[in-house]
Amino acid sequence: MSTNKPGAIVPLELHYEIQSFLFREARMLDSEQFRPWQATLTDDIHYWLPIRENRFRKDKRPEPTPENSSSVYNDDYTDIEHRIQRFETGLAWIEDPPSRIRRIVSNVEAEYTDNENELNVFSNIILYRNRRQDEEAWFVAARRDRLRNVDGAWYLARRHIVFDQHVVLDENLSVFM
């Protein structure tokens, strides 16, 4: 594998494997299988959804980072664990009765990196959330993932979510994307 140039597209079979990883992940989250989903994360996961301020194109300030800007998610493994625990307490009233959530994942690309065990994976996601009687939200984002192969299995090591709303247009963004 070490001969594969960083940035080169992975071959069909590997692409299929990666795409299946993303689809399976979406299905697990849609059906609230948070623990199996968590098992596909590396211990050093960084799960980041920064806000996207409106800035003029000529603005020379550096790109947002978790340190110089604000985030909706800037989670490590422990933070994700807490979010799952909160859900599992059975005391999270706003998820009872549960929301109906569906994730549509597309535009998948997987590229080699300079680490032979890791791939950069790009995808787009549409998340539909329907709550209570008639509350609807559509969330659209791009995801820049880093997947790591450990002993033949793939794990999510980094997810940077490029979220396409500045003002979040529904109550909260308490959903994994």
Add this chain to the structure above:
Amino acid sequence: MTKNLNINDLVRADGGVQDRRIYWDEDVYQMELERVFARSWLFLAQDSLIPEKGDFLTTFMGQDRVIVTRGEDGQVKAFLNACSHRGNIICRADSGNAKNFVCNYHGWAYGSDGRVSDIPLQDEIYPKSFDRSAMDLRQVRVESYRGFIFGTFDDSAPSLSDYLGEMGWYFDTFMDVPGGSELLGPPTKVRVKANWKFFAENFVGDFYHAGWTHAAAIKVIGGPLMGILGNQATPQGAMQFGTKYGHGFNAAPGTDEVFPHIHQGHIAEMWEDWVRQRTPVLKERLGDERATLYNAIWDGSMFPNTSFLRGIDTWKVWQPRGPREVEVWTWTLVERDMPEELKQGIRHTNEKTFGVAGILEGDDGENMEGNTQTAEGFITRDQPLNAEMGIGWEQLDSDVFPSMMSEPGDNEAAQRNFLRMWRTMMTSDSWDEIMASRSKEHKK
């Protein structure tokens, strides 16, 4: 249908009972924009958000768009973000650095002081009599309190420091620490289909909901907070305060052992060290009472629509978007002299708990939406709302703490005080009237 509403009929004089229309009705809302938002001191910015000459940000005062700038002279100015020509929005960026602002429609330019600096072709196409200076943007009256910048459209309003009154004394607990405090931005923003007052009231004095609404998050956070899990009373010694112009807060002194559980690992230790080393300094500087508050969890609101939560260090503005929608803006509150790592840790805690996907904040939004939306029912709208918890137990100026105080912490005294201020503003024609009425109530 609801024209000619008599505001005095909508909130009982003691603030304890409200007509649901004050959280629902379009006419009430339009009156609020005029009588509350256009006459109060509203939060605009913090020095740290526009530190350099030419720095600007755009925000709202009620539903009026404004640009806040730091001019070449270092002074902060604010003016309407709406072109004097045909009305277009002038600046579409949320923040940045600019010498002037050029309208996209016909290219009129305004300086960082809000004055017209260029009208293309003016000499050729406008009469000699054209009054260019009348095209300057409407200025906002701007004043600062310890680096926190506020604005009002009303020249007859009291000074910011009078408007804050005793709340300034309390703010000093975190604003007057050596080096002062600052906000980390930019703000996160989220729309909730609820009336803005429900949020402001929740922060001004609703300890009562914390253990129940946030049961799930409290269970995860663990530690001493577990004491309020479910419907348990707030800790002994918890109190509620209301000041003359409607501001107020809840505080639970002696809750410092909660902090390490809210923050994580290394940051929790840094936070504890920081508080331990700061407390004697503050005792010296501000006295025992505020050193105690420095170690407490407390949440409050500054009338009408700014709130904070000390201990999680969130700073919020409830930007109204009509009677049934609000845009929640959230910054992180930190002390300027804290080490960078601690500041970032606090930012992280704030985002995780009170951000757009916050494990605590997420619980509140739906309650506020429900509070608001049930009023769509014709019969429901006629059923009054109640805030009589602890009524009659208020006392003015206890031995140590200024302003109106009430015990225990589970109380709606601060909400009633907030609503009485609201009622006074809505029914008074002038600030003289407002001041007279509020002074009478809060007379020592």
